[in-house]
Amino acid sequence: MLRSSLVDVAVAAVATAVLALLVPAVHAEIRTTPVVSDPRPIVFFEQFGFARGGKATLSISLASWRIRPDSPLKTVDASLMGFVLISGAQFPSINNQTEYADADPGGGTRFCVLTSGHALPVLRLNDVPPGGAASTVTVDEPGEYAVVFSNCQDGVEVTMDVRTEMYNVRGPDGARDYLPVGLQPxxxxxxxxxxxxxxxxxxxxxxxxxxxxxxxxxxxxxxxxxxxxxxxxxxxxxxxxxxxxxxxxxxxxxxxxxxxxxxxxxxxxxxxxxxxxxxxxxxxxxxxxxxxxxxxxxxxxxxxxxxxxxxxxxxxxxxxxxxxxxxxxxxxxxxxxxxxxxxxxxxxxxxxxxxxxxxxxxxxxxxxxxxxxxxxxxxxxxxxxxxxxxxxxxxxxxxxxxxxxxxxxxxxxxxxxxxxxxxxxxxxxxxxxxxxxxxxxxxxxxxxxx
Incomplete structure (x- = not known):
């Protein structure tokens, strides 16, 4: 199931590329997105081209979850739900890890993107208090990154408000540039x-x-x-x-x-x-x-x-x-x-x-x-x-x-x-x-x- 979700993310990325040709308007890089009762294991949020030292800030509020009636789970482990940054160059490696986990008959626990060494962790839901939380990650390796929410538990629906803010830092005064690298001109x-x-x-x-x-x-x-x-x-x-x-x-x-x-x-x-x-x-x-x-x-x-x-x-x-x-x-x-x-x-x-x-x-x-x-x-x-x-x-x-x-x-x-x-x-x-x-x-x- 996770593998098919990664394919959906890839399809979304391709659709984004095609649409960018037909829609040259620039979407805001500060965006608040409501997520309502979403059971998907992978949710694609944003894509941004970072220079060295670029920053990604995620703020989560009103986070809650529930187990679906048809799920075998009895309790929810919030540490298995959270946000990561994935470089475009790392998607093939994560897909290979997923295929290997699916092919291993004694694997027991399925592969989780949150635990992958190819993903840059940002914030897990177990670290979010009732009043909400925010986390800022500095990108050391330049590249195009995708903000992805990973839910590694079948049958758990998540509800939350997510605010994403991604920018590059330019000049000695640290001015923020909200246009991704490659679109700045x-x-x-x-x-x-x-x-x-x-x-x-x-x-x-x-x-x-x-x-x-x-x-x-x-x-x-x-x-x-x-x-x-x-x-x-x-x-x-x-x-x-x-x-x-x-x-x-x-x-x-x-x-x-x-x-x-x-x-x-x-x-x-x-x-x-x-x-x-x-x-x-x-x-x-x-x-x-x-x-x-x-x-x-x-x-x-x-x-x-x-x-x-x-x-x-x-x-x-x-x-x-x-x-x-x-x-x-x-x-x-x-x-x-x-x-x-x-x-x-x-x-x-x-x-x-x-x-x-x-x-x-x-x-x-x-x-x-x-x-x-x-x-x-x-x-x-x-x-x-x-x-x-x-x-x-x-x-x-x-x-x-x-x-x-x-x-x-x-x-x-x-x-x-x-x-x-x-x-x-x-x-x-x-x-x-x-x-x-x-x-x-x-x-x-x-x-x-x-």
Missing amino acids: LPAIYACVSAVYAAFLAAWAWACARRRDAAERIHAVMGALLLFKTLKTACAAEDAWFVERIGTPHGWDVAFYVFGFFKGVLLFTVIVLIGTGWSFLKPYLQERDKSVLMIVIPLQVIENLVLVVIGETGPTGRDWVVWNQVFLLVDVICCCAIFFPIIWSIRSLREASKTDGKAARNLHKLTLFKRFYVVVVGYLYFTRIIVSAFLAVLSYRYKWGVNVAVEAASFAFYLFVFYNFQPVERNPYLYICEEEETAAEGLEMDNGAF
Whole structure:
């Protein structure tokens, strides 16, 4: 049972890594977590990258426990329940100890994480008086550590309030830095990203105003997307800045979720509207196009609500891994749904190129939408899969590099979309007047690509 619990902890760690790519907001490193009638042998609380001399403080209050009716235990040994710090490098060693204990037929007592030499003990429940207790541990070996509660007694449910406070000490004055090693550059990174998108938004507004006659309704929607992207990254910078200094986001996490919600909805809406050719190929949406929007937008609402639940409950919640799986499933469905309008536009453009006598113009439109399709696939594949694989092998000291990679890919995607669909009177992709013979030859070579 303990081995399966360690697997659950590993799954939670992987889910945390994947979610960190999709949720760049920084969670507070000072957190109070209620645990209510929890019988799990392993409970994963927090993960933090420590420098040498970093400190972890755990405060426990209102601690109580009871034996479940179906348990063979008669009494509870509180010394077999407590908190430890486990380095990421030590998880394989602890797992090996667990396997060895399970394989030993004469082992008698099962393996307990609290007694492992690979775990750094913090506080046991037998040392907690009725009024509560706190313990501070100094980390001598730098690394990424997980705060884990271990209950080595089957059938015992634990209830308590746990306050975790983890930080690194910097400077001669001993100032506390609540950002883990590897995420300390985030305030500057997000501030720069926000400034870049603010300049992007100003340039887009100037381009739309200068070419007002060529501007369509889709360009206003695209401008709103840039606005919320700018606000979201600005809130992420403030969130990280406050967490770094005082350990709490000071309300900036709420603004981050709000602006992130609108940004997520608008991003998928813009992709769907461009994919259907709305404002470029036709001034209206067909019923199937509306159906895609009616699927994508509610799914984005659900995804952002699940995002808030995941971010606010943390990995301690019993259903945290399930919520992560729901989040990833909804995200995958959204990513798949937005491909259909693009494919429909590509097919209709190919058919129009063959029948309506405007092969040259439609062929160049077809080329644009095929490029758009490839870029959307590449963007989603990179930000959902490639970067998560990169994070799995990256040292904890350089996790900020993943955030930079995601933001760079996002900016490149935005730049491609906004450049190719900018308001231009004679857009080279949408208003081409080439010879029909040349277009026909190109169409013949292109035939069968989709």
